[in-house]
Amino acid sequence: MPRRDAGSHPAGGTDAPVHVVVDNVHVRYTTPSSAATARAQVSLPRRALHRLVGSSPSVLVRALAGVSLVVHAGEAVGVVGLNGSGKSTLLRVVAGLERPARGTVLASSVPLLLGVNAAMLTELSGRENVRLGCLAMGMSPAEATAALPDVVELAGIGAAIDHPMRTYSTGMGARLRFAIAAASNPEVLLIDEALGAGDAAFKERSQDRMSALRGNAGCVLLVSHAAQTIEETCTRAVWLHQGRVVLDGEAEDVARRYRWFAWQLAQGEEAKAAGLLEEAYRDGTDTDVRLDLRGTAQHQVRRRGGR
Ligand SMILES: Nc1ncnc2c1ncn2[C@@H]1O[C@H](COP(=O)(O)OP(=O)(O)OP(=O)(O)O)[C@@H](O)[C@H]1O
Ligand SMILES: [Mg+2]
Numbered sequence: 001m002p003r004r005d006a007g008s009h010p011a012g013g014t015d016a017p018v019h020v021v022v023d024n025v026h027v028r029y030t031t032p033s034s035a036a037t038a039r040a041q042v043s044l045p046r047r048a049l050h051r052l053v054g055s056s057p058s059v060l061v062r063a064l065a066g067v068s069l070v071v072h073a074g075e076a077v078g079v080v081g082l083n084g085s086g087k088s089t090l091l092r093v094v095a096g097l098e099r100p101a102r103g104t105v106l107a108s109s110v111p112l113l114l115g116v117n118a119a120m121l122t123e124l125s126g127r128e129n130v131r132l133g134c135l136a137m138g139m140s141p142a143e144a145t146a147a148l149p150d151v152v153e154l155a156g157i158g159a160a161i162d163h164p165m166r167t168y169s170t171g172m173g174a175r176l177r178f179a180i181a182a183a184s185n186p187e188v189l190l191i192d193e194a195l196g197a198g199d200a201a202f203k204e205r206s207q208d209r210m211s212a213l214r215g216n217a218g219c220v221l222l223v224s225h226a227a228q229t230i231e232e233t234c235t236r237a238v239w240l241h242q243g244r245v246v247l248d249g250e251a252e253d254v255a256r257r258y259r260w261f262a263w264q265l266a267q268g269e270e271a272k273a274a275g276l277l278e279e280a281y282r283d284g285t286d287t288d289v290r291l292d293l294r295g296t297a298q299h300q301v302r303r304r305g306g307r
Pocket of ligand 1: 029
C-alpha cells in the first residue's frame, strides 16, 4: 500500500476537484432486541412494562462510527467489508437517504444510488421502465425519448426489453437498472451490490461505462463482495469493519488484504483473522477534514502506525 507522509499529502493523491466529503460520520440505529443482554440493560420497571405490552427492549447499533473519506472527480472507490460492516449505510448516507447522528456529508451534486432493490414496475416492460426511470431522474419527456436507444443498447437484453420486467432474470434486471442509472451521467454514482448478477459481457460493458463516467469528471463508489470486481473496476478501496475505516488505499492492495482476512475467518481461523485486521488497521490512515464556512473542504491523511 502506498504510504503517505503524515499530514502532508491530500487523501487520494490527486488534485482533481472534490466530489464527496464524509467527515467523521456516525450513524446509529435503535432496534428492538430479544437478546437476554438487551433485557439485562433495561431497568426492572421498564422490563415489566415490556412484558406487559409484549414488546422487546431496544438496543443501539452503531452502523458507522466516525467515518471520514474524500472522493475526487475521476475516482472509482470500492467499499469492502463483512456483512453488517456499514457499507450500505455509508452509501445511503452519501445519497442523503440517511441522516448522520454526527458528522457532515457533502456532495458536489445529487448522488445517484443504484441498489439491488431500485424500484421498478414489474408489470411494465423494460422499455417502459427505462422511460419512467429517465423521467424520475429529472429528464424531460423529450430527453427521455432521446436517451432511450442508448439505454436499451447498454442494457443489451435483446427482445426481452419489450417483455414485462417480472419475467426478467436477476442479471437482466441488474443490466437494465445499471443502464438507466448510467443514462443520466451522474457526477456521483453509488452502486450497492447491483452488478453482481451480470454476466461477463455485461461486466465489460458496465466497466467501460464507469470508465467513461470517470473520464467525464464523475466519480463512483462501488460496494461489492466480489473483491475481483473491486480490483478490476476501482482505483481505490476502503475497507470498513464495524462501522470504521480499516484501510483506505490502492484498490488492489486493500481488496487483497481484505480477502485474506475474510478467508481466514471463513476457515475458522479467528485469531489469525483478528491479527490481520489489527495489522491492517495499524497500516491504515485517518483522514482529517476541515470545512470552512463556504463549504470548501481541506483534508489531510494521517498515518496511524504504532498506535
Ligand atoms: N434500518 C436499520 N435498522 C436497524 N439497524 C440497521 C438498519 N440498517 C442497517 N442496520 C444495521 O447497521 C449495521 C450496518 O448495516 P449495513 O446494511 O450498512 O451493512 P453492510 O456492510 O451493507 O452489510 P451487507 O454486506 O450484508 O450488505 C448492521 O449491524 C445492520 O444490522
Ligand atoms: Mg449492504
